Amino acid sequence: MSVGMSLLAILEDGPSYGLQLKNDFEQRTGGIWPLNVGQVYTTLQRLQRDGLVEAESSNAAESQKIYGITDQGRQRLSDWFREPAADGPPAREGLVLKLVMVTRRNRDDAVGVIQTERRGAVQLLQEYTRLKRETPSDGDLGWLFLLDSLIFTTEARVRWLDSCESRIAASGDTAPQRRPVEPATHAFEHEEVPS
Amino acid sequence: MTLTLELRGVTRVHGSGHTQVDALVNANLSVEPGALVAVMGPSGSGKTTLLSLAGGLEKPTSGEVIVDGTQLGQLSVGHLAALRRRSIGYVFQQFNLIEGLTAVENVSIPLELDGVNRRDASVAAMASLELLGLGSLAKRFPDELSGGEQQRVAIARAVVGERTLLLADEPTGALDTVTGESVLRLMRDHCERGGAGVLVTHDARLAAWADQVVFLRDGRIVDQTESPKGPEELLDRVVM
Ligand SMILES: Nc1ncnc2c1ncn2[C@@H]1O[C@H](COP(=O)(O)OP(=O)(O)O)[C@@H](O)[C@H]1O
Numbered sequence: 532m533s534v535g536m537s538l539l540a541i542l543e544d545g546p547s548y549g550l551q552l553k554n555d556f557e558q559r560t561g562g563i564w565p566l567n568v569g570q571v572y573t574t575l576q577r578l579q580r581d582g583l584v585e586a587e588s589s590n591a592a593e594s595q596k597i598y599g600i601t602d603q604g605r606q607r608l609s610d611w612f613r614e615p616a617a618d619g620p621p622a623r624e625g626l627v628l629k630l631v632m633v634t635r636r637n638r639d640d641a642v643g644v645i646q647t648e649r650r651g652a653v654q655l656l657q658e659y660t661r662l663k664r665e666t667p668s669d670g671d672l673g674w675l676f677l678l679d680s681l682i683f684t685t686e687a688r689v690r691w692l693d694s695c696e697s698r699i700a701a702s703g704d705t706a707p708q709r710r711p712v713e714p715a716t717h718a719f720e721h722e723e724v725p726s
Numbered sequence: 727m728t729l730t731l732e733l734r735g736v737t738r739v740h741g742s743g744h745t746q747v748d749a750l751v752n753a754n755l756s757v758e759p760g761a762l763v764a765v766m767g768p769s770g771s772g773k774t775t776l777l778s779l780a781g782g783l784e785k786p787t788s789g790e791v792i793v794d795g796t797q798l799g800q801l802s803v804g805h806l807a808a809l810r811r812r813s814i815g816y817v818f819q820q821f822n823l824i825e826g827l828t829a830v831e832n833v834s835i836p837l838e839l840d841g842v843n844r845r846d847a848s849v850a851a852m853a854s855l856e857l858l859g860l861g862s863l864a865k866r867f868p869d870e871l872s873g874g875e876q877q878r879v880a881i882a883r884a885v886v887g888e889r890t891l892l893l894a895d896e897p898t899g900a901l902d903t904v905t906g907e908s909v910l911r912l913m914r915d916h917c918e919r920g921g922a923g924v925l926v927t928h929d930a931r932l933a934a935w936a937d938q939v940v941f942l943r944d945g946r947i948v949d950q951t952e953s954p955k956g957p958e959e960l961l962d963r964v965v966m
Pocket residue numbers: 740741747748749767768769770771772773774775776
């Protein structure tokens with residue numbers, strides 16, 4: 532839904548064609564979050580259905596329609612800015628699953644996976660940081676916010692990998708045991724995997 | 727090309743017998759002119775040891791430390807001290823500015839110790855402070871500066887003059903994210919002007935400012951990043 536809200540935010544500056552909205556969206560997010568134009572039209576139709584935008588020439592082809600924000604749309608947008616987003620972390624991130632699964636193999640496999648993933652994450656951090664370096668510190672704020680978000684999220688992944696590694700070290704020199712299958716009620720007694 | 731810093735099989739052992747600690751084991755590291763290298767590892771992994779050895783503050787148990795082509799182990803105490811003053815700047819976890827001196831006097835001290843006359847040293851010190859956006863603090867004494875400002879003055883002092891090798895141990899420890907960034911920008915500027923730097927840190931976000939990141943665990947270099955990727959590959963990997 533945040534793409535829809537972003538389109539509303541752009542429409543607050545004035546009515547616009549779908550293609551123009553796509554371009555404005557990508558420009559504000561530095562091109563790091565590409566949208567396809569079909570996705571934009573689908574989102575606009577949903578916003579229109581909910582009464583948040585209106586099309587000025589409703590019979591025209593989609594590419595010819597000019598969209599504008601409605602009063603209800605403005606209200607919804609200010610609600611969006613006021614309310615916390617409260618997005619949880621992704622429920623089944625691939626990397627988390629990989630580490631959960633590899634713990635049942637031998638210790639060296641697990642350490643190897645952690646090392647490879649940490650190297651990859653730090654390389655990703657280097658690239659984001661390079662993009663930030665190329666942006667003056669008084670540059671486009673939205674772009675800097677976006678880069679910082681990617682940087683903090685990736686840093687959290689590195690810290691999580693470090694803590695996984697420490698847990699392996701603390702769990703002793705023996706290979707992790709294959710636990711017998713237990714009733715499901717026990718599964719929730721273990722600490723939650725940090726994200 | 728002469729490397730600015732090279733560690734060849736450097737080992738540092740503290741104590742002996744059952745109290746023996748292998749603080750650094752067989753470390754190899756090359757830092758070219760213009761490069762910023764980060765050494766990343768958790769507390770106790772040997773980061774400070776590596777930095778002290780690189781700067782000639784400690785002697786290796788075995789192996790060689792070479793700065794600008796000079797083997798530190800071959801130098802007399804006096805020559806080592808001179809090379810340290812002229813070529814190496816430090817930023818420590820614990821910054822220690824001299825209390826009775828203003829910021830600009832603190833920054834000019836290493837130059838004066840190296841024989842630069844007071845006026846020239848003062849001009850260079852002021853330039854270094856201004857690079858860090860600290861020009862307006864030049865006349866303040868350490869107890870009139872925030873912790874973050876003191877740390878930044880310490881960094882200005884480390885890069886003042888023509889020092890090639892900048893060694894930094896968690897240099898942004900006391901600073902918030904945005905202020906810390908300006909410090910790292912300064913370290914990068916130093917490298918882009920042809921200097922070189924080693925940054926040791928437990929923080930991946932700081933390490934990512936470096937061209938290369940080396941991973942230290944229990945005194946051993948266990949991994950390092952590959953050479954930088956192109957932007958296309960980066961965009962492929964952004965997960966939304
Ligand atoms: N002077 C010393 N005597 C004995 N052990 C030391 C000394 N200096 C460091 N060590 C040990 O060497 C290891 C590495 O220390 P250090 O280089 O300070 O790590 P880091 O900076 O990564 O936290 C640690 O186990 C530390 O306790």
